[in-house]
């Protein structure tokens with residue numbers, strides 16, 4: 001099958017591309033600038049803009065999509081920086097719209113849209129949230145800010161893609177992904193930081209974690225057997241941050257964190273985040289006041305639908321941390 005993948009120069013996209021190649025699909029990657037994750041792969045690289053600004057750029061995008069039966073729209077970002085809101089709206093909303101339009105015009109049959117668990121409600125460990133759990137974004141993510149914008153733009157992308165018509169769209173909603181090829185790193189930041197120095201505090205909340213290979217496999221399974229218009233949470237183990245950090249500490253050979261992060265420290269830190277972003281934007285990638293607050297809460301979700309209906313594998317998170325650690329070490333991050 002000939003497919004198009006966006007986001008192949010990033011963590012999750014790189015995993016998806018490797019799974020596609022392993023089963024013999026012909027892969028075309030829409031990239032802005034090739035990097036080491038795609039350079040030596042047997043894939044076709046095209047550099048069309050995801051958000052066409054004029055007729056010429058639209059033709060480039062149409063050529064990129066032309067001949068593809070399936071599209072994996074994995075490109076996306078969480079960016080709390082000053083240009084973040086625009087960048088998130090561009091890639092999530094306008095990029096998704098442009099791809100849906102291009103899919104219909106070129107006759108692509110199916111699209112897998114990579115959204116995020118951020119659009120799905122959550123629950124306790126005993127009763128985790130699922131795809132149908134309601135979510136009121138204002139109390140959870142705030143009325144404004146980067147996390148709210150990430151939520152809103154991902155939710156809009158889901159809504160517009162599943163309602164487009166003319167192309168079958170299946171949505172996958174990854175939770176906290178752990179594994180190899182986290183080039184930036186995104187969710188692997190905690191592993192890299194913990195390997196470099198002792199982190200005495202652990203956030204008091206928890207989250208659902210999923211292996212990067214399992215999440216990638218779920219994209220392919222969603223393309224093959226996902227129900228159009230349906231969402232699939234990609235999550236496996238619900239762990240508190242303390243349990244996750246204990247696990248990471250064991251794997252990387254570091255002391256485990258010892259103390260719960262006090263709410264007052266989170267409050268203070270979240271007040272300082274905007275200033276810190278101005279002073280050291282590169283060191284604080286992905287950090288934002290609402291993210292800090294979210295880490296103090298239990299936000300558990302269930303990936304049962306993806307396991308039961310798609311057959312998503314369920315690799316233990318310890319194995320995912322080991323794979324991530326191995327990859328970070330092999331590539332000079334630690």
Ligand SMILES: NC(=O)c1ccc[n+]([C@@H]2O[C@H](COP(=O)([O-])OP(=O)(O)OC[C@H]3O[C@@H](n4cnc5c(N)ncnc54)[C@H](OP(=O)(O)O)[C@@H]3O)[C@@H](O)[C@H]2O)c1
Pocket residue numbers: 006007008009010011012013031032033050074075076077078090091114115116117173174175176177178182183184186187
């Ligand atoms: N990692 C997680 O734990 C997690 C959890 C939930 C959802 N997700 C979702 O998974 C997807 C992939 O995330 P990731 O973790 O792999 O992030 P990543 O490593 O930062 O990769 C992001 C990818 O998106 C591409 N991209 C961003 N803006 C673009 C634009 N305007 N035009 C074209 N490409 C653009 C990037 O291309 P460049 O290399 O050119 O920047 C890169 O290939 C995103 O949609 C994200 O929201 C991830």
